[in-house]
Amino acid sequence: MPVQTTITAASAAPASAKPKRPIEILRERHGGMSKELKDYFNEQQKIYKALRAALASGPRTVPQLARECSLPSPVVMWHLMALRRYGEVLDGPEQNGYLLYTLKGA
């Protein structure tokens, strides 16, 4: 009498093959992260790092941050508002028609 009557996919696979994690299945289905998205994400991380570093030394307006970080001010504005949206930055008093922004907890 045979010990094993059916061969399932799992039992046929080599012992070393682990089942794929769902996030890996999603990544494969969408062909991984595109080069454009990788570049976008890396650039974004650099901008946040520069903004956090500048704000660590005190409150700043958008034009001040743009000068210190050598970034276009529309780029600073968008990323600063993203930091504000997710609770890292607070807006403070007005200075010559601009708001001063501070790092939360600084």
Add this chain to the structure above:
Amino acid sequence: MADIRDRYDALVIGGGIAGMQAALDLGEQGFEVLLVERTPSIGGVMVGLNKVFPTLDCSSCICTPRMAESAHHPRIRLQTYTEVRRVDAVGTGFRVELDCKPRYLDEEACIGCDECELACPIEVPHEFDDGLGARRAIYIPHGNAIPQKAVLDVEHCIFCGKCERVCPTNCLDFTAQSRTVHVDVGAVIVATGFDILPMGAKPEYGGRLPNVMSPMAMERIQSSNGPYGRVLRPADGKIPRSIAYIQCAGSRDRSIGVPYCSRVCCMYALKQALLLRHYIHDVDVTLYYMDIRAFGKGYEQFYRRAVAEGVKVVKGKVARVTEAENFDLLLRVELLDEGGRVDEHRYDLVVLSQGLIPAWHADGIIDIEEDADGFVHTPEIKLNPSFTTMPGVFVGGVAAGPKDIPDAIVEAGEAAMAAANYLKRFRWRSRTPAAAVAV
């Protein structure tokens, strides 16, 4: 939530204020309604507006009760993040093909806690804030969204899996895929609404410059849940002290294919201008217009109030907008009340009162005709304004042509009534009588 049934009385396409109204009116009359919305939340444009004219009611405050009512109605099945791929006439009814997009989570299990969004490391421009604010790749559409469930934008996902690790209900399902669903209905209501004309449609108005804004962007900036928390310039965060509105920036203009009047631009511009005078006390706001069309109930009085409270209105045809130093804007205008004298003014911010264009086209989906401008053709516009060229298919709201919120609601109600008459005439039943009693 139970899965979509295979038969309903009516399909309503579009979950904005018109679609919700039509669905509620049919539901209240005892009909079973499938309300399909393309985006992850119902509420349409109205839930993103700051205030409404002429009452200055908070727009989301009066829209969200209608959203909740639509979502919780026992005879309305809400289906968000779903597109109608095809509607074919079959007998007196219709066979509908739906494309249900995956949110990549179990909607039943998601509690809308936002933990996934807070853990997600990438930020992208948020459509709800006209791109001025940020959202993450996994996000809850906005604070008033219904359903209050997350959605994964897989195009911007970096596949880090952080959302899955922090989810307290383990609701993420990365293996989900879009699915095709077929439904039979007895009548269809098209309530697909509008888009704002693209900002670059008239390059001479500088629509691509950072401080030249669309009216929707200004709505979001003025909103208490807006991207900046107050009115600031997108280019550099300056508090604007001088703002110009260019009326008919994308309407009544054959050169861009929008020959019609969009009907709401005069009033939304006056409303935004008046509110700017409230939000920034020393602000100079000027509307450059061809004609002021304050045609609705209480609108003329609102126009006079805006002028009385310091909004300047100048009859003038703007020739071009260019950028000066520090992102300021130079506006060149022909002053029509001064014999056509050409003048140039400097502004901190310019808003283009863009016209309305259809957000959706029937082509390839439903065999109804459209007008040359792309809005749904209504052959019996005087006596049966919601009738389309196909019996059993009705239209409500801006899908049929530009109109304001009260008119969209009235017309959607009319579409619901016409659909109800059609269903009664052909004795369409989505359930057997016994099953209907059991509910």
